[in-house]
Amino acid sequence: MPVREFVEAVHQRYGMRPVVPFEFPIEIGDIGMIANDGSWRPITTCRQRFYGIPGRVHKARDARMIWEACSGEDVTFTEYARGEKSELVPKWVDAKPRAEVELAGERSFLFAARRITVRTALETEDIIEKIRLAYHRRRQRPEEGRWYRDYAFVFAVGDAQRFTAIVPKRAPARLALMSRGPVGPPCDPAKVAGGVELGAAIGEWEGINKENALGRFYRAYRLRSDVLARWREEPIAKSNGTVVFERPAPSFEETFEEV
Secondary structure: OOOHHHHHHHHHHHOOEEOOOOOOOOOOOEEEEEOOOOOEEEEEEHHHHHOOOOEEEEEEEOOOOEEEEEOOOOEEEEEEOOOOOOOOOOOHHHOOOEEEEEEOOOOOOEEEEEEEEEEEEEEOHHHHHHHHHHHHOHHHOHHHOOHHHHOEEEEEEEEEEEEEEEEEEEEEEEEEEEEOOOOOOOOOHHHHOOOEEEEEEEEEEEEEEEEEEEEEEEEEEEEOHHHHHHHHHOOEEEEOOEEEEOOOOOOHHHHEEEO
16 A cells, blocks of 8 residues: 555645554554654554653644645545436435545545644653663663664654545545535545545545544654764763763753654
8 A cells, every 4th residue: 555645745744644554543652663655663662662651741732623635636526416326326325415536546645634632742851861771781682782773752643533544555446425514525635524424435445534533643753863872972880780871861852853
């Protein structure tokens, strides 16, 4: 399933990545890798790996009521009235008012989300210290020796009141969309955000159509190469078997960079 264009479009427009695969929501403190196609590959969590969690979570409603995007002219909507038949709905009795959306290309996508609440961890000092300590102990745990190069840390997630995304597994794909409210058929991505029911389909597709979709967007950060260089050279001491750092812990901005 080609998803890179979908993930990049949402990230560039709204500053958060959608979680793909769609079935698995994400949470603050999750650790994973972002694959070349934009999908999230979970590895572990801050609690499991470093015995700590980012603290004090701030919630804020995004000022934009609707997030929406589609891949372009390869996504088309056709509106049908009640009783109007089509190849997708050949029987009059099944022909509800609807829009039929066609995703014509392998990289086509349709995305709409409504009322996004962003949850952001504000206290990261403790987890930075634990990551720093794990770096200095990495040679004692060779099975974890590459964590500092590959990990992406999640410190912010987005929840949607409604979230719909459709990506073809094999193009073209065509689906019937019925509005869940009093308005007419959803004939553009913004109207899809108002809530839809998915009907008959032709072709193979993958996606999500969910209310109260928690943890479906995220911001991820990697350790900065310069902080790793400083940690590599920084002097440390041991007191009663405990590592003692001579320098103060770096700030969040000195430690991480967004990816």
